[in-house]
Amino acid sequence: NVLILDFGSQYTQLIARRVRELNIYCEIHPFNNLPNNVSSFKAVILSGSPFSVRGEEAPHPDLSEIKGKIPLLGVCYGAQYLAHFNGGNVAPSNTREYGRANLSFIENGELFFEGIETGSQVWMSHSDTIKELPTGAVKLASTGDVENAAYKIEGEATYAIQFHPEVYHSTDGKQLLENFLVKIAGVSQSWTPDNFVDMTVASLKEQVGTEKVVLGLSGGVDSTVAAVLLHRAIGKNLHCIFVNNGLLRKNEFESVLDQYEGMGLNVKGVDASARFLDALKGIDDPEKKRKAIGNVFIDVFDDESHLIEDAKWLGQGTIYPDVIESTSVNGPSATIKSHHNVGGLPDYMKLKIVEPLRMLFKDEVRRVGASMGIDPELLGRHPFPGPGLAIRILGDITPDKVRILQEVDSIFINGLKESGLYNKVWQAGAILLPVNSVGVMGDERTYEKCVALRAVESTDGMTADWVNLPYKFLQKTSNEIINRVKGVNRVVYDISSKPPATIEWE
Numbered sequence: 001n002v003l004i005l006d007f008g009s010q011y012t013q014l015i016a017r018r019v020r021e022l023n024i025y026c027e028i029h030p031f032n033n034l035p036n037n038v039s040s041f042k043a044v045i046l047s048g049s050p051f052s053v054r055g056e057e058a059p060h061p062d063l064s065e066i067k068g069k070i071p072l073l074g075v076c077y078g079a080q081y082l083a084h085f086n087g088g089n090v091a092p093s094n095t096r097e098y099g100r101a102n103l104s105f106i107e108n109g110e111l112f113f114e115g116i117e118t119g120s121q122v123w124m125s126h127s128d129t130i131k132e133l134p135t136g137a138v139k140l141a142s143t144g145d146v147e148n149a150a151y152k153i154e155g156e157a158t159y160a161i162q163f164h165p166e167v168y169h170s171t172d173g174k175q176l177l178e179n180f181l182v183k184i185a186g187v188s189q190s191w192t193p194d195n196f197v198d199m200t201v202a203s204l205k206e207q208v209g210t211e212k213v214v215l216g217l218s219g220g221v222d223s224t225v226a227a228v229l230l231h232r233a234i235g236k237n238l239h240c241i242f243v244n245n246g247l248l249r250k251n252e253f254e255s256v257l258d259q260y261e262g263m264g265l266n267v268k269g270v271d272a273s274a275r276f277l278d279a280l281k282g283i284d285d286p287e288k289k290r291k292a293i294g295n296v297f298i299d300v301f302d303d304e305s306h307l308i309e310d311a312k313w314l315g316q317g318t319i320y321p322d323v324i325e326s327t328s329v330n331g332p333s334a335t336i337k338s339h340h341n342v343g344g345l346p347d348y349m350k351l352k353i354v355e356p357l358r359m360l361f362k363d364e365v366r367r368v369g370a371s372m373g374i375d376p377e378l379l380g381r382h383p384f385p386g387p388g389l390a391i392r393i394l395g396d397i398t399p400d401k402v403r404i405l406q407e408v409d410s411i412f413i414n415g416l417k418e419s420g421l422y423n424k425v426w427q428a429g430a431i432l433l434p435v436n437s438v439g440v441m442g443d444e445r446t447y448e449k450c451v452a453l454r455a456v457e458s459t460d461g462m463t464a465d466w467v468n469l470p471y472k473f474l475q476k477t478s479n480e481i482i483n484r485v486k487g488v489n490r491v492v493y494d495i496s497s498k499p500p501a502t503i504e505w506e
């Protein structure tokens with residue numbers, strides 16, 4: 001019930017996440033594609049933008065349905081847009097207006113600033129500044145460098161701020177959003193995991209009825225939570241397929257399958273390892289590996305979904321960031337476009353699509369999973385790439401290399417768990433290098449494989465830094481790997497950040 005109009009800012013998703021943290025539901029829509037039911041939203045937020053309002057190509061949406069009719073908050077570009085087109089003046093600023101600033105003046109007695117004191121730190125990121133306020137506006141706050149840091153329009157519930165309340169460095173940003181949304185716009189804070197589950201189960205029942213749904217489980221958080229929601233709605237009419245591509249972690253296929261069965265899901269485990277390994281024979285180029293794995297997956301899934309008579313729906317664990325990317329101001333990315341390329345789709349893709357998580361951020365998926373009683377260990381699992389160990393075995397793939405890497409990975413990951421380090425790391429794994437090196441074991445010279453260990457901290461995988469694992473832990477892990485895994489005589493630790501490296505080696 002809150003609309004966020006996106007002008008292409010890198011922070012738009014953050015606004016949505018902050019709003020959701022207040023237990024308020026919100027949707028992001030691009031500025032050039034307003035939803036039809038604008039008047040049903042309880043409040044509207046205009047995002048920032050890389051554009052200048054004075055530029056010719058700048059976004060100029062028609063806000064006549066919104067401004068003065070629905071509570072409205074302009075952030076950064078949004079604030080400048082409201083000024084520029086309503087009698088104010090926006091011009092390039094003379095001083096740098098990036099980064100940390102402090103509110104030096106706040107108008108007394110304003111609901112908008114309730115609970116926020118002068119001195120409060122705010123985050124600026126703009127090169128234009130509002131020189132003159134729009135008609136009917138009253139200044140609400142300033143910083144040392146920015147005179148018009150916040151204003152409101154008299155007689156309307158229209159507010160504007162030059163700084164970014166959504167970023168962590170704006171200390172009272174969340175309070176400000178709460179003041180605007182709850183105290184001024186009167187939006188209810190009822191977006192909780194339990195309510196989401198109730199609402200979603202009810203609407204899935206209505207959407208799918210008594211028809212059958214096929215869903216591919218991966219062992220990851222998103223597909224699991226999507227399956228449990230669908231299972232609550234339609235029970236045994238949900239048919240899950242969990243494919244072993246032979247490139248999973250050690251014992252992963254069996255243990256995850258057990259876990260799924262324990263959750264009451266109707267799941268079929270399909271061991272297609274041989275098909276995948278066969279298709280990968282002799283391939284050493286990373287992108288070709290990904291393609292080969294993708295193609296076999298489609299074939300296997302197509303075969304399996306045909307065995308389920310009368311299936312009408314394909315369930316998917318798509319989450320909100322994927323949805324936003326495909327409709328964003330900056331246009332869909334190349335990879336997302338290829339999904340929409342309808343010619344030559346496999347048969348299962350001709351099913352109707354049901355995506356119970358398409359409005360949730362990753363952290364919300366975990367909270368919803370927890371509220372449905374899914375094992376916290378499953379919800380806290382590190383991300384694992386779809387092509388699995390194939391992109392952690394540099395060069396060509398053989399069953400023997402897969403076995404070696406599974407052993408190494410298992411010692412590393414179990415060690416992290418036993419030492420209480422697993423939950424402090426965002427993602428970890430081992431990489432099998434395509435080099436042999438000389439070693440000595442007993443009185444024998446060896447010439448065996450080298451493995452790299454990688455552990456990173458990150459929030460979204462876009463940037464990452466290596467984790468400073470304790471030397472004692474690395475020492476113990478390295479010993480265990482070399483002593484126990486036949487064929488490995490050297491262990492190294494990857495100390496590269498992303499960028500310029502990536503998390504995976506391929």
Ligand code: XMP
Nearest residue numbers: 290383384385386387427461498502503504
């Ligand atoms: P990179 O290596 O690009 O990885 O820094 C970022 C995140 O994406 C995961 N990753 C993949 N996931 N299919 C996937 O499903 C892939 O082909 C793929 N490649 C990388 C990686 O594990 C990390 O979490």
